Amino acid sequence: MDEKLKSTIDKIVQLSKQNPEFEAELRKRLEITSSAKSVYDEERIVRIEKYLGLDFYVDTKTSNVDYSFIKLPDVKAQLISDNREMMRFRYGTRYHEIDFAEFCRYAHFQIEMLLNYYYDIANKSDLNSIKEQIKYYNPKAIGVENAKSLGAISYSTKLWAFNNEHKINRNLREICENLRKVRNELSHRSVSEDKICIDSYQKHLKEQGFPLNKKGEVSFNWKDKEADKELKELYNSQINNSEDYKHYKYLIWYYGTPFDDIVNGLNEIASVIRTVLK
Numbered sequence: 001m002d003e004k005l006k007s008t009i010d011k012i013v014q015l016s017k018q019n020p021e022f023e024a025e026l027r028k029r030l031e032i033t034s035s036a037k038s039v040y041d042e043e044r045i046v047r048i049e050k051y052l053g054l055d056f057y058v059d060t061k062t063s064n065v066d067y068s069f070i071k072l073p074d075v076k077a078q079l080i081s082d083n084r085e086m087m088r089f090r091y092g093t094r095y096h097e098i099d100f101a102e103f104c105r106y107a108h109f110q111i112e113m114l115l116n117y118y119y120d121i122a123n124k125s126d127l128n129s130i131k132e133q134i135k136y137y138n139p140k141a142i143g144v145e146n147a148k149s150l151g152a153i154s155y156s157t158k159l160w161a162f163n164n165e166h167k168i169n170r171n172l173r174e175i176c177e178n179l180r181k182v183r184n185e186l187s188h189r190s191v192s193e194d195k196i197c198i199d200s201y202q203k204h205l206k207e208q209g210f211p212l213n214k215k216g217e218v219s220f221n222w223k224d225k226e227a228d229k230e231l232k233e234l235y236n237s238q239i240n241n242s243e244d245y246k247h248y249k250y251l252i253w254y255y256g257t258p259f260d261d262i263v264n265g266l267n268e269i270a271s272v273i274r275t276v277l278k
């Protein structure tokens with residue numbers, strides 16, 4: 001076993017002896033319900049090593065997104081910190097439960113900081129230049145002209161301009177938008193209501209005869225121009241851009257917990273910025 005990991009375990013054991021609350025919480029996380037006398041049971045030691053090993057991995061890993069190109073030390077440190085926190089919510093380490101919503105929140109923080117870094121560095125911190133760039137690629141944006149700082153320009157405005165400028169694919173656009181929604185709705189999610197909404201709308205789609213893919217989204221063979229022509233027209237006119245269908249797709253995305261897709265999306269955005277600012 002790695003010596004650093006052994007040292008970490010020793011510290012945890014020592015802390016458990018000194019702090020009953022810490023020991024109780026550690027037992028809870030490791031699902032240990034037996035008496036203190038069995039704490040050295042081999043199976044439980046394996047659980048502790050596995051738990052601490054994973055936490056050690058997350059805590060010492062630089063980042064699963066390459067932020068080496070970030071020149072501002074404070075920005076780089078914050079991005080890496082948010083990335084580690086994001087991964088703790090994925091694996092349930094360091095007093096964290098596995099929580100997809102919190103994972104999304106920290107992913108959103110990273111995208112927001114990356115966008116601010118991009119516009120700041122690309123325009124040498126000149127606010128007027130930043131505004132011109134954003135307005136050029138997002139001409140319908142509201143509030144840009146009167147913004148007193150880069151931070152005062154909304155995240156959605158900057159993201160829309162960035163997507164247009166760098167031709168970001170639709171899938172990544174949706175991920176970024178969904179992360180924003182999770183961040184905004186974090187404090188008032190209702191699993192039961194969401195499930196009812198998903199089941200109800202999916203039934204609605206099926207009753208109309210729409211073909212659905214494994215995710216539950218409407219899926220046509222668009223190359224076959226003759227097949228389901230009327231159904232395709234109905235989809236384009238009443239379903240595709242409706243708020244109900246957008247919300248339905250968001251919910252099935254959310255409960256699908258696409259951890260890897262989000263990490264890949266973060267890497268893609270970072271890669272675009274790294275290339276442009278090189």
